[in-house]
Amino acid sequence: MKFQYLGTAAAEGMPAVFCNCEVCATARERGGKNFRTRSQSIINDELLMDFPPDSMMHFHMHGIRGDKIKYIVFTHSHSDHYYATDLLRHGGCYAHNMAEETLGIVCSEQLWERMQKDLAGAKKDVILEYHVAKPFESMTLGEYELIPFPARHSGDSEGKLALFYALKYQGKTILYAHDTGFFFEEVFDYIKEKGLYFDMVSLDCTNAHLLSKPTGSHMGLNHNAEVLEKLREMGAVDEKTVCYVNHFSHNGNPLHDELSESAAKIGFNVSYDGLTLEI
Template sequence: MKFLGTGAGEGTPDPFCTCPVCENARRVGGREVRTRSSFMLSDTMLIDIGADYFAQAVMQGVSFADLEHILITHTHDDHLNYTFLWERLVRRAGAEQTLHVYFTGEAYDYINDFYLSAKGVGSEKFLQGVELVRLEHGMTYDIGGWKVTPLRGRHGTAFEKNTANFLMEKGGESLYYALDSGYFLDETFDALAGRRIGTFIMECTNAIIENGAAKQITTFPGGHMDLALCLMTLDRLYESGGITADSRIYLTHISPNRTTHAELCEFLAALDKPYRITAAYDGLEI
């Protein structure tokens, strides 16, 4: 499994920004640079295909030719590049495998209408070899060998009230992918209690550290996480058995708000918690 991108909506460095974090990313490069968030489970399965998917494929030597399943958390353009189906069409129209793209609840209604009304492209041609699939929050589906359950996130768009955060289980493994979530809903905490999740991936959009402590800047409960809310969430999950000391916890969807990757890593390494947290970076394989 691989983090193709770990940035928030603007990426790091933001092309229009000269803040210290963005200037540091330009100067240092490497792990300080973040493209928009995307996570590759395997050659055949992906979560989110956002604004930077072309650059991610080139920079990381990744091919999407064998993709069969793409789970979409929500329709904001840093998570869904609306043009990717056209770009697949021009080279993969004759592909034997069907590409299944999954949207949850109202997101499916919006995206289906959008693609069927795309200017200049007949719907049958545009969706050749593609199946748009509707999921519902709280229901469990067999997708790509995983049991996948979309749970509601506290984040919405103009077209959907709640994002889909994905609880995934396969052969004794468990993974939770929570972008963009905000502080978890009570129903989500209840669904995760006692699950002892093995790999836990969560957004930390505003990873702000001030005077050696995580600073809460988000109006509780927020539509995005800051570092303080991440720790509040993880503490509650640890108490309920949702995560354990052995859980592999990763922060992603990180914006260039006042904290560099190196500073975040230093803070997390010194954190006195019963669980360990890793700041993900583009290209990290787990």
């Protein structure tokens, strides 16, 4: 499976929109992998994980044809993951000769409800096919199988459900866990009980060098190491598993080179915008 990180920052981006802290100032000087846009990934050029406000720019920069997107899998409604305004452009006078007229949407019932309101004006032009995502209920989308997990996250301003996912495709499985704090025990139990094995793991690392709290809604390297250790103990990952940390904020001081050094010590690589992997 082809996996590509398109955006690897938290909500404020990096350097952050209006910030001139030392991290952001240094990121501006160094550029390259230190420029991070809002959270998004794409699988096989057709399945998006989340749809932030930087989506169109991601398509432009990486040669992605938006009309070929078959599915968007949403984790939650925070603004770095959900941008309804550009979903309104999927159809009508905004999109012609589309390879895929119907856009498959995977999300919680709460987010689907909100999407209905946000897209109310474009109902006849934008053709969405809804696939309800419920924690621990495996679902099939064409050649993909998805397992939604409950995230330890504030969900959105109304405190609604946030999810993260395991995704299987042609015998390979990835665990894409953004945004979430340390996994709930039920998540570890499910992975163990089902004997899941991950070829790739991508974990929330918003707090990076700062220590994340056990009940916090994001992780730092301390909890990334702990999650990986628990997965290793139950055989869900091994030395062949490709491990990445992702979703960064300037508040955790993670300039790419320095973070790569500390992440390597606990067995992780560091994502960057545009990175493509063959899993």
